[in-house]
Amino acid sequence: MNEVNWAGNVRYGSTRIARPTTIDEARALVAGADAVKALGSRHSFTGIADTGGIHISLAGLDVPIRIDAARQRVRVGGGVRYGELAQHLERNGWALATLASLPHISVAGAISTGTHGSGVGVPSLAAAVTGLDLLTSTGDLVAIGEGDADLRGAVVGLGALGLVTTVELAIEPSYEVAQTVYEQVPFDAVTTGFDEIMRSAHSVSLFTTLRDDDHVDQVWRKARTDAAVRPLPASLIDREATRPRHPLPGVSAASCTVQGGEPGRWLDRIPHFRLEFTPSNGDELQSEYLVAHEHGPDALAAVRDLAELLRPVLQVCEVRTIASDDLWLSPASGRDSVALHFTWTADGEGVARVLPDLEAALAPFAPRPHWGKVFAPRPVEAWAELYPQWQGFRELRDRLDARGAFRNDFLRGLGL
Ligand SMILES: Cc1cc2nc3c(=O)[nH]c(=O)nc-3n(C[C@H](O)[C@H](O)[C@H](O)COP(=O)(O)OP(=O)(O)OC[C@H]3O[C@@H](n4cnc5c(N)ncnc54)[C@H](O)[C@@H]3O)c2cc1C
Structure with missing residues (x-):
């Protein structure tokens, strides 16, 4: 079979993709296969969705909302x-x-x-x-x-x-959301006023290409109109973009959701990208690491120190925040988090070369990689240190998939 993921960096090893429309069809497929894996919309950059057996897409399953x-x-x-x-x-x-x-x-x-x-x-x-x-x-x-x-x-x-x-x-x-983009925000103000900026709206993202030592390229604020108005941090005043922006330099903003502070439906403002367009660049790889919220500014500083190394393969770095949850293998499990995301060029070898240095620089902050974005291999023992419930998950997996039909190389690489 010649099927690949969205980015084209993973060639799937499956023998075919089945598209059941009923649970009974899906049941027969799963029970009859030695190896099987659900395939979503293929947007992961890792081999997490791969299998040597049958892929099953549930996109056509007849389940009413x-x-x-x-x-x-x-x-x-x-x-x-x-x-x-x-x-x-x-x-x-x-x-x-x-x-x-x-x-x-x-x-x-x-x-x-x-x-x-x-x-x-x-x-x-x-x-x-x-x-x-x-x-x-x-x-x-x-x-x-x-x-x-x-x-x-x-x-x-x-x-x-x-x-x-x-x-x-x-x-x-x-609810409704108004999205506003700010540009050329001084890096020092972002570092010293990190919490003030990140808390200044329902959802805030920072974008830096690491090409300008003194400025963060863009700050995207998405404010709910039903929430109390939060003051605009001083560092953002008079820095509102004069026209719509794409997070990646030089790319048309036509694929982006409406900016300029115009209120609109939540679903038309919270994502950066519109459903009817290709999101991001399309020609790219991605990585992301979550650290405890309090380490966010120091982790960002560690990334800036690597700017020279990262620049040749970096399109843009996005910094976001995520509240903690109690899901065992969630990268935000048990800790309010700051996520450092990297949209790379599609140069897989170049990216693989910089990842060990990037991960070493972030190591003091116990970074948890996003499961769907590329990260460097690490010893299997490392995962239990990052996730207190690792063993619990292994036992759950052994109970629910005793015959290992859903195992793949990605999971084996994690020791699962
Ligand atoms: C342009 C772009 C932007 C992105 N932006 C973000 C972002 O803003 N935030 C973020 O956190 N991530 C982001 N990602 C990463 C993306 O959200 C994740 O990789 C996500 O898991 C992709 O979902 P998918 O439906 O494509 O799943 P796939 O990549 O197809 O599969 C992912 C995993 O889910 C499993 N799976 C899929 N369907 C099922 C099912 N029905 N039952 C059981 N298991 C299933 C697969 O087996 C696999 O293990 C982005 C990726 C791209 C390409």
């Missing part, structure tokens, strides 16, 4: 993309607390890697999960609900536990 207004919950098929879910919620007056930078990703694929947006006090997309149905390698459909002891381990499941056929998420009444 159901809103439970009384409980403020929605049930949705795991293969549905956030962009489609968001439209459905909005039509019915509901919203999610956060979205990733792109709405193109599938719900189950995103939660399986701990995907997040930005915001002090805003946890990852996975933290909104209140239940899921898991089709395990025995062909059993296991319902894991709110309050179930396995839920905290199963949500960020790395595709290791089974097929997530449906997901239940917490929702809230729809």
Whole structure:
């Protein structure tokens, strides 16, 4: 087969992609396969979604989206993309607390890697999960609900536990957001006023190409219009962009969501990129590391010290914040976090060469790599040090996938 991930840097080893439309079809496929793996929208840059057996896409699974207004919950098929879910919620007056930078990703694929947006006090997309149905390698459909002891381990499941056929998420009444971009913000002000800037709106992102030693290229603020107005940090005053901006230098902002402080629907402002366009650049690799929030400014300083090394392969570095959650393998598990993201060029060898130095510079801050973005291999013992519930996850995996049908090289590399 000749199928690749979105970035084209992972060539899948699967023999075919099956697209069941019913749970029973999916059940037969899983139970009859030696090796099997769910495939989401293919936006991960690691081999996390790979398999030597059958790939199963649940994008066409016939599961209606159901809103439970009384409980403020929605049930949705795991293969549905956030962009489609968001439209459905909005039509019915509901919203999610956060979205990733792109709405193109599938719900189950995103939660399986701990995907997040930005915001002090805003946890990852996975933290909104209140239940899921898991089709395990025995062909059993296991319902894991709110309050179930396995839920905290199963949500960020790395595709290791089974097929997530449906997901239940917490929702809230729809709201509006105004997005404003600021440019050329002095780096010193960002470092000394880091918390003030990151707390100044519902969601804030910093973008630096590390090409200007003195300035952060862009600051994106997404403010909810139903929240109390927070004062604009002095370092952002008079620095509002005069026209729409793309985070990457020289790229048209046509693919970006509306800026300029004009209020609009939450789903049209929280992602950086619009569903109908290619997100980001398309010709790229990505890495991301989450550190405890209090280490954010020092970790950013460590990255700046490597500017010369990183520049040849760096398109842009984005800094975001994520509130802590209690999901076992969530990179934000147990600690409010700052995420240092890197959009690289598509030069895989060049990126692989700089990652060890970057990770060594961040090592004092116990960085947790994003599961869906490239990171350097490390000894398997390292994972249990980063994740207190590592052994618990291993036991959960052994129980739910005793025959190892969902194992792949990525998981073996983690010692799972
Ligand atoms: C342009 C771009 C922008 C991005 N922006 C962000 C961002 O803002 N924030 C962020 O945190 N990440 C971001 N990412 C990373 C992305 O969100 C993650 O890699 C996410 O996991 C991709 O979801 P997917 O549907 O493509 O899953 P895939 O990459 O297809 O799969 C990921 C994992 O989920 C598993 N999986 C998929 N579907 C199921 C299922 N139904 N049941 C069980 N397991 C399943 C797969 O087996 C695999 O293990 C970005 C990626 C790109 C390419």
